[in-house]
Amino acid sequence: MLLRTFGWSFGITVLGLVAAFFYGGWTAFGVVAILTVLEISLSFDNAVINAGILKKLSAFWQKIFLTIGVLIAVFGMRLVFPVVIVAISAELSPLEAVDLSFNDPDRYKELVTDAHPSIAAFGGMFLLMIFLDFIFAERDIQWVRWIERPLSRLGRVDMLSVCVALIVLLTAALTVATHAHQHGGEHADKSETVLLSGVAGLIAYLVVGGLSSFFENRLEAGEQEGDEQADRGGSATSATALVGKAAFFMFLYLEVLDASFSFDGVIGAFAITNEIVLMTLGLGIGALYVRSLTVYLVRQGTLDDYVYLEHGAHYAIGALSIILLTTIRYEINEIITGLVGVVLIGLSFWSSVRRNRALAADGDDAGPTPAQQA
Template identity: 80%
Template sequence: MILRTFGWSFAVTALGLVAALLYGGWVGFGIVAILSVLEISLSFDNAVVNAGILKKMNAFWQKIFLTIGILIAVFGMRLVFPVVIVAVSAGLGPIEAVDLALNDKDRYQELVTDAHASIASFGGMFLLMIFLDFIFEDRDIKWLRWIERPLARLGKVEMLSVCIALIVLMISALYLAPQAHQHGGTHADKTETVLLSGIAGLITYLVVGGLSGFFEGKLDEEEEREHEAEEAAKRSGKPVILLAGKAAFFMFLYLEVLDASFSFDGVIGAFAITNDIVLMALGLGIGAMYVRSITVYLVRQGTLEDYVYLEHGAHYAIGALAAILLITIRFEVNEFVTGLVGVVLIGWSFWSSVRRNRALVASGHKGDGSDDASKVTSGA
């Protein structure tokens, strides 16, 4: 099972490290290894959320996610994206940007750093919306019940998550965006950049999430009319809803945009370690492969059903990452802190799930997915 799930990741790791050794010697080898670990630690919460969505898709679309999706994730976000942001921010053509990345690494890093405000604003708003929509939804199982219950009640207010996101964006633009200052005769004011990028992130979330939700809702209606097939699927242990067609396509699109947003901090954080685009692509690409493999492992093992708070922990990590991205518009946050926050939250949710399972077994209570069952845990 491990080899079947992680085989490609192991192979890519070996090839990537050999390529790094040939390209940059032992220094390059070490940099790629560090970048791989950085990407995995920063993106583990991505894998948990991906698994929650991927388990709803049929086998065909799961394969699409693991083939075409990998190409988009590895080559699109980890290789092409760093070049694109430089090209857009500096007004360069794609070929010029690639030439700059390969032959003038210091100038390339300077341009990427200058584009950080727009990247952080876009990614921060997209991830913030994911967190808010999750936390405001009334769920049967609650992890941190003392905060999730009142927030679920507040979530009944229409468009509350959008309003809060816009307020956060406005505060970020006013107080976190670098303000206008005179420097060599030019003005540098990121307020408008932060606002426009944040609105773009919000619109992207609403459009992609809205379309995927619409088609998933349509499929739910069809499933209700096929109650007998549903019950058979339940008895066989298979997911009740297996998305296909348009529903699966928009879910796939949602997953790719989500992965892109998670990649922002990894790509930007990589510049703190190296400004060599080749080593960066190798290291982040290896890490992205493991994120995909972890996603598949979680789906095939049914881990999310066994450890019911994992999804909660991942979304809290998303919320923390959104906050960190917005803070980095003005202040520097160490990548170690970013990765550690996600690991701690997911580890905590995993341990809470283990305690819940033990308590349910000890009490003879079946884990029926209700909030009453979750009371057996928790201390949360």
């Protein structure tokens, strides 16, 4: 099971490290290894969230997530995305931006740093909406009850998460964005840029998430109608087309989600290296492990066994969104960003273990079940 899920990750790791060695010797080898660990540590919460969505998809779409999705994640977000950011911010053609990344990596890093406010605002708002929709939803299982219980009651107010997100965005635009961090330690007023990018991130979440929910609801309604017809003796309605549409938009939602999680990894990578080749190799290998971990969590049913993991991941998402918005003005070490997610998920895992032990102890105290007696 482990080898089948992580086999490609292990193989690509070896090839990537060998390629790095031939590209730049042991120094490049070490840089790629560090970037791989950085990406995995920063994106572990991404794997948990993705697993909660991916378990709703068929085995076919899970394979698509591991194949086409990996190509999008590695080449789209870890190679093309930084180049596009530089091209747009510096008003260059994509070819000029690629040439700049290879021949003048320092200038390339400066342009990406200057574009960081728009990146952070877009990604921060997208991730914040994920957290708010989770924390305002009513659910049977609650982890931090003194927080989640009153917030779930407030969540009955329509569009509350959107209102809170817009308030946070406006606050960021009027505070941290007025002295946004730029290269060379300088600061500039990026309020308008942050507002536009943040609204774009909010729209992206509402459109992609809304389409995913729409087709998922259509699928459930079609399946229910088919079951009712079968109960009446008729033929069940086929929901194949609905499955395809629902799966496609959920896959699209996963890719946008992964893109939002990638922002901090891509930006953080510039603190380690300016070379686009090493950056793509290290972050790409890390992204592949994150995807393999997502599928492993789904196939093992880990989220069902450790029920607070999803809570911890969403709290990590909320923390990451605030960190991203804060980095518009202040530099925050990537180690701190990674540790916040790891600590929150670790605490949720330990709480899940304690819950399982308590339930097992209660079961033992209750005596054998009728099935065990039989």
